[in-house]
Amino acid sequence: MPHDVIMPALGMAQDSGLIVSWLKSPGDAVKAGDALMEVETDKATMEVEAQADGFLTRVTAAAGDNVPVGNVVAVIAETADAEEDEADPAAQPEAVEEPPNESASTDMPEGKSVIMPALGMAQDTGLLVSWQKAPGDAVAADDVLFEVETDKSTMEVPAGHDGFIAALLAEAGDSVPVGESVAIISAEKPADPQRRSAAAAAKPAAASPASGTRAQEAPPAKATAPVKPTPAPVKVAAVEGVILASPKARRLALEEGLNLSRLVEAGHPQPFHVRDLETLRTMPARDAATAASSGETAARHLSARVSSDGLARFLAWAREETDRSADATTLLAGFAKASLSAVEGHADPVVLVETMYGSARFPAPAQDDEYTASEEADLIVRDLRASSLSGLRMGAEAAPVLTLVQDGETLTLTLECAPGDLDARAAIALVSEFAGRLENPLRHLL
Incomplete structure (x- = not known):
């Protein structure tokens, strides 16, 4: 089936993205994984990857266009000749004029919308974990507004605008489609701030008698627009020797000294989420000998800060010398x-x-080499410079992880690994080596 290519949110407060160039015609x-286009925001220039196999069709935006986040810019179709089936007006369903939704227009306060961001290119929804502000609160653009979790990460999302919380349109625990409004920020303090669930906000208003009559007169196929089905939850298969858990669950387990392997031993299904930690907390404590034999020791956590x-x-120079073919992913891998x-x-x-939008293995695997992420890597590098994170503590994974985040003009490099992966001397040396190359890339060429 056709797959829409949308303008992704490369930053939490991003409203639009500038298409620098199309890399496919x-x-x-x-x-899936091919670079389709290069998009620029005020913070970064990123390559947007295809999320499905097929043929690029229905390209609606050109290089130089500034496209709102969430807008469809192209379609990946099953065949190359699947051109504009919808271009013929006769093939289009006739729009049915509906009366204005009085409750929506009168009840919804005015202001700027805060949308559910796309933290990954294949992400359809985000789980709203918690609100950090309440209706009526004053907020600044950089204040953390809410926390959202996807299958790959947990992020704090800033408000993006100065003002007051006029409405919260989803509750903690709601799964909200990417691009949907989750809050409204008004310039003036609201007299009657609102709070509702995502289901209530999305529920259509009841049709008036007049609209009911029109619907009966119109052909059934044209009476209503097709509703996009809610994506089914992804089932993740467990990999032997690897514990699958959300980043937030890993972080809380590490902070509380909880061992996720005990849930595996007890037969609880993976991946684990924050709610599964309650089960882990109620498990009886192990004696010291059992805990030591099962490897319940704290992960190594080292950080370094260098100028960006x-x-x-160096990247600007390399792109100029190589006709823009140089990219940060290859450089960081080197x-x-x-x-x-x-x-x-x-x-x-x-x-x-790994970036927020995809991953690449170096050396690249052969076409018939089926690998599943970290268990076949000696080292994982997470480039999160495009996110709003300024620091993190995730816990040990299947391989040592070097994470790179940006805070203003400073890059923070964090190494996390199990004690058995690297001893203390090797961990310190690895961070020092990598940080030195970040600060002075010419050192890497010498």
């Missing part, structure tokens, strides 16, 4: 491979580089 065959100027200038080789003596370590 209409009619080209594409595979060196990396930015830094990681050289750093790990210097510390551990690996001849050719496997490095997995």
